[in-house]
Structure formats: C-alpha cells, structure tokens
Amino acid sequence: MNIKDTSTSLLKEFAPQMGPWSWKGKTAVVILSAILLWGLYALYIQVFKGHGVTGMRDNVVWGLYIANFVFFIGISYAGAIISGILHLLRVNWRKPILRIAELITVIATIIGPIYILLCVGRLDRLHHLFMYGRIQSPITWDVLAISTYLVGSIIFLYLALIRDFAILSETNEIHIPNWRRKIYKLLSINFRNTPEQVKRLKLTLDVLSAIIIPTAIIVHSVLSWIFGMTLRPGWHSTIFGPYFVLAAIFSGTGVMIIVMYVFRNIYNLKRYLTDQHFRYMGYMLIVLAAGYGYFTFSEYLTDWYTSEKWDAELIDKLFSFEHYGWWFYFANFGGILVPLILIGIPKFRSVKTIVFSSVVLVAALWIKRYLIVVPTLENTLLPMQDLRPEYISYSATWVEWALTAAGVAAFILFFILMSRFVPIVPVWETSEYLEEIKLKTSDEKVLSEKRAREVKQESISVSTS
Amino acid sequence: MTEGTNRRDFFKKGLFAAGAATAGAAAIGFAHQDENEISAGEKVKLLSQSGEIIEVDKADLKMAAVNTAEALEKITTGREGIPGRKFTMVIDLGKCRNARKCITSCQKMHHLPEDKEWLNVKLIKDNEKAAPYWFPKTCFHCDNPPCVKVCPVNATFKRTDGLVLIDNDRCIGCKFCMAACPYSARVFNWDEPEVPEGMTHEHYSPETSMPAKVGTVEKCDFCPDMLRENKLPDCVTACPNGVFYFGDENEDAVTNGDETVRLSALLSDRAGYRFMEELGTRPRVWYLPPHNRMFPYERGFKDLPEEHVEMYNDYLNSH
Numbered sequence A: 001m002n003i004k005d006t007s008t009s010l011l012k013e014f015a016p017q018m019g020p021w022s023w024k025g026k027t028a029v030v031i032l033s034a035i036l037l038w039g040l041y042a043l044y045i046q047v048f049k050g051h052g053v054t055g056m057r058d059n060v061v062w063g064l065y066i067a068n069f070v071f072f073i074g075i076s077y078a079g080a081i082i083s084g085i086l087h088l089l090r091v092n093w094r095k096p097i098l099r100i101a102e103l104i105t106v107i108a109t110i111i112g113p114i115y116i117l118l119c120v121g122r123l124d125r126l127h128h129l130f131m132y133g134r135i136q137s138p139i140t141w142d143v144l145a146i147s148t149y150l151v152g153s154i155i156f157l158y159l160a161l162i163r164d165f166a167i168l169s170e171t172n173e174i175h176i177p178n179w180r181r182k183i184y185k186l187l188s189i190n191f192r193n194t195p196e197q198v199k200r201l202k203l204t205l206d207v208l209s210a211i212i213i214p215t216a217i218i219v220h221s222v223l224s225w226i227f228g229m230t231l232r233p234g235w236h237s238t239i240f241g242p243y244f245v246l247a248a249i250f251s252g253t254g255v256m257i258i259v260m261y262v263f264r265n266i267y268n269l270k271r272y273l274t275d276q277h278f279r280y281m282g283y284m285l286i287v288l289a290a291g292y293g294y295f296t297f298s299e300y301l302t303d304w305y306t307s308e309k310w311d312a313e314l315i316d317k318l319f320s321f322e323h324y325g326w327w328f329y330f331a332n333f334g335g336i337l338v339p340l341i342l343i344g345i346p347k348f349r350s351v352k353t354i355v356f357s358s359v360v361l362v363a364a365l366w367i368k369r370y371l372i373v374v375p376t377l378e379n380t381l382l383p384m385q386d387l388r389p390e391y392i393s394y395s396a397t398w399v400e401w402a403l404t405a406a407g408v409a410a411f412i413l414f415f416i417l418m419s420r421f422v423p424i425v426p427v428w429e430t431s432e433y434l435e436e437i438k439l440k441t442s443d444e445k446v447l448s449e450k451r452a453r454e455v456k457q458e459s460i461s462v463s464t465s
Numbered sequence B: 001m002t003e004g005t006n007r008r009d010f011f012k013k014g015l016f017a018a019g020a021a022t023a024g025a026a027a028i029g030f031a032h033q034d035e036n037e038i039s040a041g042e043k044v045k046l047l048s049q050s051g052e053i054i055e056v057d058k059a060d061l062k063m064a065a066v067n068t069a070e071a072l073e074k075i076t077t078g079r080e081g082i083p084g085r086k087f088t089m090v091i092d093l094g095k096c097r098n099a100r101k102c103i104t105s106c107q108k109m110h111h112l113p114e115d116k117e118w119l120n121v122k123l124i125k126d127n128e129k130a131a132p133y134w135f136p137k138t139c140f141h142c143d144n145p146p147c148v149k150v151c152p153v154n155a156t157f158k159r160t161d162g163l164v165l166i167d168n169d170r171c172i173g174c175k176f177c178m179a180a181c182p183y184s185a186r187v188f189n190w191d192e193p194e195v196p197e198g199m200t201h202e203h204y205s206p207e208t209s210m211p212a213k214v215g216t217v218e219k220c221d222f223c224p225d226m227l228r229e230n231k232l233p234d235c236v237t238a239c240p241n242g243v244f245y246f247g248d249e250n251e252d253a254v255t256n257g258d259e260t261v262r263l264s265a266l267l268s269d270r271a272g273y274r275f276m277e278e279l280g281t282r283p284r285v286w287y288l289p290p291h292n293r294m295f296p297y298e299r300g301f302k303d304l305p306e307e308h309v310e311m312y313n314d315y316l317n318s319h
Ligand code: SF4
Pocket: B150, B151, B152, B153, B154, B155, B156, B166, B170, B171, B172, B173, B174, B175, B176, B177, B178, B216, B217
C-alpha cells in the first residue's frame, strides 16, 4: 500500500466524525452555546455598567481574568512543543497528535488575550496602543509577542492542513457536500502533491517550527514580566520568565493529554492515538513536573528563608489555612506530586492515571495562576485600612465566573466545530507515519534475516576451522 | 481679553513663579499677584542661592520660556511642567492628628465622592515596640516613577516640574500603573463617576483632572492648576496643624502656609526621609519622623465613627 491508499482508508475511518451530528454532539453544542451566551450577557453588563460589576477594586486591580489569560496562553504551549520541538527533533510518533496540538495552540491563543481585554477599562480606546504605544511598557511587549505568536501558529496550522484539504477536495470515498468540497479546494491552494510542492511545504514547516519555539518562549516570558517588572512582593522575581515558560509547557502537555483522551474515546481513535502516545506524553509530564517542582521550590524557599517583611507576609498568607493554604497546597503539591507518583511509578502507570494526573495538574496550574495574581495584590506595602471589605480582599463576582466559564465553553466549542471541519487526526501525516512504521518493520525483518544468515555462516566457519 | 493676551499673562505668571518669591507674603513663590500690577519701579523679594533675601525690580525679570507654538501646545495639554520649578512636599508626622481636613478639602477641590480618596491618612505602627502615628499619604510624584514606566500609551507621564500626572483622555484603563505603584496611590473609576453639574462639559486637562471619566485612572495631582496661579495645593492650606509643607526644590524653600522654611535645612535638621527609600523610586515627598508629637495618636480617633476606630484598633492589635 502506498501513502495515497493508506490515506484513503484513513479518511473512510474518520468520515463519521465529519458526517451528520450525533445527538450527543448536538446536546454538547447546545449546552456550550448556552454557557457562551451567559458569558456574553455578563460581558454586556460589564461593558455597559462599568467594571464595578466585577470583584476587582483599587487594591486588587486584576483578578480571575488575568489568571485565565495566563492559563490559556499557557496551554497554547501544547502546539509549541509538539509541532515545534518534536517536529525539529523528527520525533515521528508526534504525527497523529499534531493537529490536536496545533488546534489547542490556535484556539487558546485566540481566547487568552480576550481576558486581557476584559481588564481594560476603555475598550473604545484600544487604538491608543498603536497611536501612542510605548515600547518601554511590558504590555506593548505582550501585544507584539502574542500577535506574532498567533499569526505564526495560524499559519502553521494552515500549512499543515493543506495536504488534508487537497485529499478532502478530491476524495470520492466519503460523502462531502459540494459547497464544502469547494471550500476545501479553495483552501488547498492547488496543492497537487508534486515533489516540488512537497519539498517546499516541508521546508516551510521546518522553518516555521524553528520560529515558533523562540516566539513561544518570548510570549510567556514577557507575560511573566508584566508581574516581574513591578515592585511587588511575590512578583518581583528574577526566575519568573523561565518559571512561567516551564509552567506553560507543563499545563499545555496536560491539556493535550486530556483532549487526546476525549477524542480517542468519542471518535474511536485508539488505533492512532495509541497507548504508546499516552505513555510518551506521560514521560514528558514526569520531566516537566520535576522541573516545575524545582522552580516552585526555589521560588518559595528563597522568599521564606530570607523572610523580608513583605515576602514573609505573603508567604504567611499562602501557607496558612485561614487564607490560601488549601489552594496553595493543592496547587504546589498536588499538581507536582500526583503526576510524579502516578506516572513515575511503573505499577501505577496507565492511560487512565496519566489522564487523571493531567486533570489534576491542569486544575492545579489554574489555581496557581490565581495564587500568583490575587494574594500579591492583596498584600499592599501600606496597610489597607479601608472600611469597604471588597477593597481589601478580592472575590470574583458572577460576571467574572460567567466569563471564565464562557472561555472554557468557547474552547471546547471551537474544538468540536473544527474537528467536524477537518480530520482531528491529520490524514496525510498519519499515513506517512504508518507507512514509515511498515517500512521500518519490513527493513528490520530484512535486517534480522540477514543477521541470522551471518550468524549461521559464522557458526559454520567456526565449526569447520 | 483675547487669547493672545491670555497666553502672555499666563507666561508672566509662570515667570513670576520661576523667579520671584515674595518672602513677606504667606508663601514664598505662592503669593498670587495680578500681572497688571507688574510695573517698573516695583520691587520683588527673591531668595538667592545662598539663602539671602534680595530685592529686584519686577521689570528686570526675564521670561523663562520661549513663546513657541510647540511650547504652548504642550502646556495646554498639561504635559509640560511649569518652567524652572521642581515641586516638592514635606510632611511633618509629628504634627498630624488625623484631622482629615486634607482629605475633605481635596475631595471638595476635585469634586470627589466621599469614598474616593486621592490622599489618605494611614495609622502606622512600625514594629511592636514603636508607638503608632498618623501617616498622611499623597501621590509621591516619584522621580523614578514605576507607574510611568509601565504605561503602554504614555497616558501617565512625568513633567519637568516633578509632577506625575494622568491624561484621562488617553488612558485605556489597563490598570497596570496601579499594579506597579507600590504605594497604592492610584484609584480607578470602576463605575460612571458622579460629575457635578456644570462640570460635565468642562474642558479636560490633566492639570485639573476634571471631569472624571469611567474606566480611567486618577490620583493626587498636587493641584497643578493652583500651582499655575501661585497658590498652594488645597491639602496644604486646609490642614489645621500645618503638617504639609509645599514648595520648590529649586528655590530650596517650602511653606505650610504659616511658616516658610528652607527645604535643605528642614530635611537635615529634622532627619527627613522618604518612605521606603530602598525601592529606588525617589519620591518627591519627604517625611519628618514622628518625634516630639503634638498629639497622642488617640486624638485621631476623636471625631471618627465607631467602625473606623474599630478598624484602626484591629490594625494595632495585629501589629
Ligand atoms: S491605566 Fe491608564 S495610565 Fe495606567 S498604565 Fe494603563 S493606560 Fe496608563
């Protein structure tokens, strides 16, 4: 079988996910849209009534929104590692999970910045960023970095899709409505799989994945510097850049595993999203958990050991059960130890425990972002002495929760819609991968036969001498 | 009056402020003088570099700024400082009894609602052995301002006369400056601010900070519109105990409305310090340590509602 035949058979297998909606799919879309509408209603209230409807006040000027922003940009790292690092390292098993990773990146990078916009008091003046932009401000760095990253990831996703678009526009094996076929045709920009085209496409993808890696690192570093560049205890830390980058890769990998698991189950993709994939991703989680744990430890150890007044106050709040204790221990112990133990010890390691660890660590990292943003803002250098409790400590209002839920709903909804428009497992790359495996196994067969013959001959010559 | 003369008058005032200082009046450099009175033969008293009072003819004073269109534009947008000046404030902690007159007069002057304080008075206890004291806190108008550094649109800016102001026509309300300010000096218009009648159509300038706008940041501005008229900021004149000294570093003089003193002498004699010097923000507001206090700190509880006192007592108990 050549690649073409493999891909045709693959396509047939993936056809159901792109066919008519199942009732489960329909309900999911209805529920998610309802949550999204609820969020839009909250947004309407916030825009027309002012930010007073949120829990943010003069001391805690940022809250849930910024935590969500960091979180979504963090999970966008799924694509950066899978299609960036693993691409350059030519790790072949990445191929079937490529598309999921890239979709996560693009969708999260679209949703994330919306949360920053939700913190902006005057959305009507956003153009000021371009009219009066100051390069000295970390916000400007963020605008530049994230927009570059978004454009880069969209291009990457698109280029990686071109071959599938071409296949989809031509295939007669599965039923595709004509209008859709036309769109695929248009999007495939005349890709006809000539050697020249393939060469160029591969080169472009190589270059892009080399660009995506530093861009991703820059994005999360400048994001951490929004905090790091202030004189606030808990924020003003030199390791914030790498710490955020690592946390982002960690949570990105976690979300990646969850999404893989969900799709594997609803679309029956066990053959392509194999246990092997989960195991490899699990190994990555161990390394990341260890690295992330190391950063976390050094961050809090140095603050606690020297115990400067403001740092000590913050640490007290984080560690005491009266304040953030439970959250803190869950975020910093649960999120690190659960994957280390469940995946690290072979006896416990299975697809289920890997997925479970991912859920725990993703939740832990979301809480962690909240714990970075809110307690520090509550911990002002001068005593707050305000009679209005909402000015002293932050608690999110329903508007903020609604918009948070809407972000998650939008993420899933986007994913469902995209998965119905393009195969969630890249047809072309996967066929290539399957062919390679076959080749490799047949090569190995040839090799081992040869080796066996040699051994035989050797033994003959030994016995004759 | 045509616009042209307006501008000229304006510059004369600026010039007056830059050069002239009438020592006999309530404040050095802050006595309001009508420019019509400026005529040859009239003398003004100036404080020389060495601290002597000298008299010169008003007519001999030269304009400090060049009257170009660009300079005018900058001044009308409030971005250019008053030429030749470097404003500074000294707060005498030994005299404060939390009379809160500074706060209420500031709120009146800037048409702020009761719960919005650009200036507040904190009760501070430095350590368990130290006696508590009242600590009035304005914006510090830092020379190395963290808020100005982080603003993405240059809506908050530092002027040559030392002031840090906000242009609420330009501010996008990202609140980054609030997160960056270690002294919590800034407040945000979370909801549509109540703008008193008649103020809504007022031409906005960062120098008046009026009218307030929803979704933008504001803070203590040292009342630049008053400074332009050679008047003291309202908190300074309102304080019944003369806690606030305000003046010009270039003139090396500050006044609290009652007495005028040399800034350098005051700071060195009374061990003036800046709040949290170690942050490197170089505030323009100095403090004189709370020793030789005029009042026990409990005096500050006098006219306060019960819940206020409770709040302060809670603070004292936890420190
Ligand atoms: S809130 Fe306004 S003044 Fe402050 S940093 Fe943002 S744009 Fe600048």
